[in-house]
Amino acid sequence: MPRRYNAFGPYLKKRFGTVVYKVNVDAGFTCPNRDGTLGVTGCIYCNNDSFRPSGCKPELSIKEQIRNGIGYLSGRYKARKFLVYFQPYTNTYASVSELEQLYSEALSEPSVIGLAIGTRPDCVDEEKIELLQNLARDYFILVEYGLQSIYDKSLSYILRGHDYQTFLDAVNKTKDRGIHIGAHIISGLPTETADEMLAVADEISGLPVEFLKIHQLQIVKDTVLAEQYKKEPFHTFQYGEYLDFLVDFIERLSPDIVLQRLFATAPDKILIAPQWGRTRQQIIHDIEERFIKRDAVQGSKCVCLRH
Secondary structure, three states: OOOOOOEEHHHHHHHOOOOHHHHHHHHOOOOOOOOOOOOOOOOOOOOHHOOOOOOOOOOOOOHHHHHHHHHHHHHHHOOOOOEEEEOOOOOOOOHHHHHHHHHHHHHHOOOOEEEEEEEEEOOOOHHHHHHHHHOOOOOOOEHHHHHHHHOOOHHHHHOOOOOOHHHHHHHHOOOOOOOOEEEEEEEEEOOHHHHHHHHHHHHHHOOOEEEHHHHHEEOOOHHHHHHHHHHOOOOOOOOOHHHHHHHHHOOOHHOEEEEEEOOOOOOOOOOOEEOOOOOOHHHHHHHHHHHHOOOOOOOOOOOOOOO
């Protein structure tokens, strides 16, 4: 049965002829929204423990983290090719010379075929893009920009520290350079209506964004959002509601965009809401079942032309 949406795993397998696994690393970066440049609390939803794998230990060198990850993945899954994912905080937030050293260290492992770099759109410039362009001549280089929302009212609400135009500027700097462009979005912010959330699919479909991560808003402990939610609770996605929203969203999304993630999975010990009580595999199964039940396919309702 053909897949009903364009998933990242099959994309990589087709491109490289084998299953490719991600190895997450923590390079010890901080963020301008935490170090005082823009703020000190971070975005209102941000607690890196909500998505940092246990193997990410910044006290270890990049090479040690990669070798530990490869050892585990090759032992458990017989994996042979790997993509190093620089994940926690802002992974272009350093000098070009520092970035070159870190990225080169990661790429020096023979079984590493490329990098995925999570960052903010206000933390790239021409020099950094040129570095990535040079690496992209020999490796798969994916820059994942944290967009979160296309609406400035929402970016202001979450204390993001930049506007939507900043994201567009970063994408324009990055496109046509051999670098793959990804974006992260959050659905379910209380500043947005259901129609506004769905319209994000239309907007992104018209941009040169090749990869997308979709997260439902999660409220986790030790965040500004958790304090706000405690004082004045607001609606978060119920489980079935999110499945239907996701199918609606993906139907409107360009079929060319590769979906890296469809939902967030903060650890139960820090998750406040929404609490769905499902494992990751159960959620994936239910998403696919919902696509089949509705006879839905990615892009079937897409109205935007790709740039």
